Amino acid sequence: MCALFLAATLAACGSSSSSNDAGAHDASATTDGGVDCTTKYNGGGTNCAMNPMTHLEIINACTTAQKIEKHPVLPMLNADCSLPPIQ
Amino acid sequence: MRKIIAALVTAIGCFSAEAIAQTPPTCSSLPNPLYLQIGDTQENLIKALGQKLVHSANYSMNLVYVTSGSCTNVDAIVHGTKITSNMLYVPTSTSWTTAMPSAACTVDANGVLPDIANSNIFIDPCPTNNLGTSLSQFFGAIQPYVFIVPTGSSQTAITAEEAYFVFGFPNGGGVTPWIDDMFKFIRPPDKSTLISLAANINVPVSKWKGVPKDKSKDVLNAVAQSTAAEKTIGILGAEVYDANRMMVKSLAFRAYGQSYAYFPDSTSSATDKQNTRDGHYTAWSPTVYITASSGGVPTSTRAQYLIDLIQGKKRDASFDPLKIIVSKGLVPDCAMQVKRTREGGDLELYSPTEPCTCFYESQVGTAPASCMACVDDTTCGGGKCRHGFCEAR
Numbered sequence: 001m002c003a004l005f006l007a008a009t010l011a012a013c014g015s016s017s018s019s020n021d022a023g024a025h026d027a028s029a030t031t032d033g034g035v036d037c038t039t040k041y042n043g044g045g046t047n048c049a050m051n052p053m054t055h056l057e058i059i060n061a062c063t064t065a066q067k068i069e070k071h072p073v074l075p076m077l078n079a080d081c082s083l084p085p086i087q
Numbered sequence: 088m089r090k091i092i093a094a095l096v097t098a099i100g101c102f103s104a105e106a107i108a109q110t111p112p113t114c115s116s117l118p119n120p121l122y123l124q125i126g127d128t129q130e131n132l133i134k135a136l137g138q139k140l141v142h143s144a145n146y147s148m149n150l151v152y153v154t155s156g157s158c159t160n161v162d163a164i165v166h167g168t169k170i171t172s173n174m175l176y177v178p179t180s181t182s183w184t185t186a187m188p189s190a191a192c193t194v195d196a197n198g199v200l201p202d203i204a205n206s207n208i209f210i211d212p213c214p215t216n217n218l219g220t221s222l223s224q225f226f227g228a229i230q231p232y233v234f235i236v237p238t239g240s241s242q243t244a245i246t247a248e249e250a251y252f253v254f255g256f257p258n259g260g261g262v263t264p265w266i267d268d269m270f271k272f273i274r275p276p277d278k279s280t281l282i283s284l285a286a287n288i289n290v291p292v293s294k295w296k297g298v299p300k301d302k303s304k305d306v307l308n309a310v311a312q313s314t315a316a317e318k319t320i321g322i323l324g325a326e327v328y329d330a331n332r333m334m335v336k337s338l339a340f341r342a343y344g345q346s347y348a349y350f351p352d353s354t355s356s357a358t359d360k361q362n363t364r365d366g367h368y369t370a371w372s373p374t375v376y377i378t379a380s381s382g383g384v385p386t387s388t389r390a391q392y393l394i395d396l397i398q399g400k401k402r403d404a405s406f407d408p409l410k411i412i413v414s415k416g417l418v419p420d421c422a423m424q425v426k427r428t429r430e431g432g433d434l435e436l437y438s439p440t441e442p443c444t445c446f447y448e449s450q451v452g453t454a455p456a457s458c459m460a461c462v463d464d465t466t467c468g469g470g471k472c473r474h475g476f477c478e479a480r
Contacts, residue, residue: 018090020344022102022124028207029469041246041248042346043246043341043346043347043348044346046344046348047345047346051364052436053436055344055433055434055435056344058366058425058435058436059342059344059366059367059434060345060346060371060433061343061365061366061367063365063367064353065274065349065354065361065362065367066339066349066350066352066353066354066355067347067348067349068243068244068339068341068347068348068349069348070244070245070246070341070348071247072249072262073247073261073262073263074248074249074252074260074262075260075261076256076260076261078253083248083251083252084290086251086255086256086290086294087294
């Protein structure tokens with residue numbers, strides 16, 4: 001749960017300029033509550049951690065490895081853009 | 088008449104000899120057997136080690152094994168559940184290669200207890216996870232787990248959020264293209280592959296949607312032979328994937344809170360496990376070997392020998408086990424730069440007490456220029472010569 005919260009927080013700060021997912025900006029990503037969830041889980045961005053110490057810094061450390069940016073379309077997000085519980 | 092009888096006798100003799108040759112031996116008749124109950128993602132490793140050990144002049148033994156789910160294996164050794172089905176072993180024939188199937192042997196009527204049970208996840212998520220005082224667990228190499236798609240699929244990556252919907256909701260929660268549950272090939276809930284990935288995407292093991300396959304090779308074949316490449320997805324241990332890269336492709340994975348998706352290796356085609364070692368790829372678990380112990384030391388000398396080899400604490404006179412471990416797509420602890428203490432848990436920086444990074448990188452490519460070859464400590468400037476390279480400690 002903590003990871004999900006951190007994910008949402010970090011992802012909300014991210015930005016991206018390209019997508020490898022043709023449906024990334026589908027209107028279905030906007031919920032009935034009027035909140036735009038389109039970019040919340042986009043990832044991307046240019047910041048990376050030079051001297052990683054924490055978990056989030058480690059997984060986002062600067063690297064020369066191949067990286068893939070993805071803008072997922074998640075039609076079943078909650079109105080507040082959180083992930084719904086699994087039934 | 089005599090010629091006819093002689094011919095018949097000869098024919099019967101030949102038939103009998105052939106029948107005998109095809110009858111599996113009893114496992115207990117094999118010299119120095121060590122009975123293992125392992126996850127099938129470790130079969131390639133055990134076959135390779137078994138081939139070396141059966142011919143070892145130093146400590147010859149037969150690795151006799153059966154495959155089952157990680158949690159089933161843990162439960163078996165904790166509760167003393169005997170193996171009653173046929174087991175497998177590495178033939179002594181020098182023409183046998185690890186690409187060939189192992190040979191079968193029959194178990195005595197009373198069954199046999201496993202000397203070692205293998206789990207390829209932390210055992211905590213398993214229903215039976217209390218080892219008591221007479222069993223100990225020993226951590227082996229690290230194994231990444233991967234999402235796979237057919238080679239004909241255009242997909243290259245999956246995010247944790249996507250996987251949450253794809254595997255946690257009917258019809259993939261509408262996450263295209265993985266919206267058909269009949270084309271999601273998963274494993275039963277006692278298998279390490281599913282448990283490890285479940286912990287990384289926060290989908291409980293009992294809630295996964297898809298078609299469960301008992302064996303890794305069944306998932307591999309189902310994905311590879313799918314008639315609908317784009318909407319097909321499956322899960323595998325990287326050891327199995329690495330041995331079958333021509334059949335399917337793995338997806339880069341973006342963990343919760345991560346900005347980009349990464350492969351276990353530095354690129355989709357590399358085999359260096361760079362992202363696993365430095366923490367960019369989070370879907371991995373330790374391999375765990377459980378055996379009877381006293382004071383934390385295995386009571387079976389054969390079990391201790393094998394575990395020491397797998398942990399890199401010992402080298403057989405005729406082979407370096409770390410070379411075999413690395414060649415099977417596993418990452419020895421000594422090459423890791425991050426660690427975790429529970430399934431899917433946060434990563435921490437890690438400095439192994441006896442690092443082998445230069446050796447590891449020499450095995451998966453070319454050792455960096457900063458790595459210096461050595462034969463002993465004298466040329467290592469205060470460092471240690473490990474597996475042919477100077478390391479800091």
